[in-house]
Amino acid sequence: MVEEHLVEALKNRQQSAFRQLVDEYQHMVFNTALSMMHNQEEAEDIAQEVFIQVYESVQKFKGESKLSTWIYRITITKVLDWQRHKQRKKRFAIITSLFGANNEVERDVPDFVHPGVLMENKERSTILFKALDKLPENQRVAFVLNKVEGQNYQDVADIMGVSVGAVESYMHRAKQNLRKLLEAYYYTDK
Amino acid sequence: MENKNNINNEIEATLNSLDNIGRAEVSPYFYTRLEGRLQQRKLSIFDSFLQQLLNRPALAVSMLTVFLVLNIIAIKGVSSANNASLTKSASPLQNFATEYNMNTTSVYNNSGR
Numbered sequence: 235m236v237e238e239h240l241v242e243a244l245k246n247r248q249q250s251a252f253r254q255l256v257d258e259y260q261h262m263v264f265n266t267a268l269s270m271m272h273n274q275e276e277a278e279d280i281a282q283e284v285f286i287q288v289y290e291s292v293q294k295f296k297g298e299s300k301l302s303t304w305i306y307r308i309t310i311t312k313v314l315d316w317q318r319h320k321q322r323k324k325r326f327a328i329i330t331s332l333f334g335a336n337n338e339v340e341r342d343v344p345d346f347v348h349p350g351v352l353m354e355n356k357e358r359s360t361i362l363f364k365a366l367d368k369l370p371e372n373q374r375v376a377f378v379l380n381k382v383e384g385q386n387y388q389d390v391a392d393i394m395g396v397s398v399g400a401v402e403s404y405m406h407r408a409k410q411n412l413r414k415l416l417e418a419y420y421y422t423d424k
Numbered sequence: 425m426e427n428k429n430n431i432n433n434e435i436e437a438t439l440n441s442l443d444n445i446g447r448a449e450v451s452p453y454f455y456t457r458l459e460g461r462l463q464q465r466k467l468s469i470f471d472s473f474l475q476q477l478l479n480r481p482a483l484a485v486s487m488l489t490v491f492l493v494l495n496i497i498a499i500k501g502v503s504s505a506n507n508a509s510l511t512k513s514a515s516p517l518q519n520f521a522t523e524y525n526m527n528t529t530s531v532y533n534n535s536g537r
Contacts, residue, residue, distance in 0.1 A: 264450040350446030358441035
């Protein structure tokens with residue numbers, strides 16, 4: 235089905251159109267969420283949230299951007315919201331544990347291995363994903379969309395709602411920061 | 425020096441470790457699970473509102489207080505409006521009765537004369 239027809243059918247609440255949308259975009263949404271969250275269950279949870287959001291707000295979609303761009307945007311927003319919420323919870327748990335409350339401080343997640351990484355790159359990619367977590371949001375989003383999802387700079391710019399120049403700058407700084415983090419890792423930890 | 429070169433090579437290799445990465449796929453029956461969640465969400469919007477209220481007693485108590493205060497204000501407003509309308513409507517009626525000399529009791533009361 236052509237994209238416009240699919241959107242029209244979704245606006246008319248056609249169940250078959252919603253199924254087609256999910257079939258078409260589920261892996262894209264899940265992969266993006268997983269690459270940023272590093273947890274399969276949580277990524278699937280966010281993927282479900284994304285499609286529920288799409289279902290509920292498709293009437294507002296005016297077709298000014300590609301459908302995939304809109305879905306990417308929703309995914310990124312959901313992931314970042316979830317991460318901010320988790321960060322706040324973690325900070326609160328640390329503070330309350332200092333005052334003796336028995337809130338358990340969340341332990342660090344185990345090393346993340348992306349299922350799509352080539353066998354020979356598994357160990358290095360785990361180190362890279364760990365370093366990626368320490369980057370500012372914009373740099374992290376641009377890096378994941380470009381390197382993991384394979385989106386070109388123009389598409390990344392459309393998804394993030396910024397100019398191509400801004401994406402180039404995010405990518406440049408992301409690589410610089412990653413290099414510094416990896417240097418620190420290899421020089422001190424090894 | 426050689427060690428430094430090795431580390432630089434390792435950093436480069438790490439930075440390039442996501443080249444040719446494949447897409448992670450969501451586990452099977454994703455749509456079925458999503459459909460279930462969507463149904464549950466539709467049904468439980470009211471339930472979850474109640475649940476949220478129960479989870480936050482402070483919110484529930486304050487909402488109940490606001491509800492009661494609004495009710496009291498409404499009842500007072502209605503009763504005072506009724507009183508005002510009664511007093512207002514009583515005097516024109518009386519005026520009317522006086523004007524048409526209707527203050528006397530019914531003619532049946534005079535039937536014995």
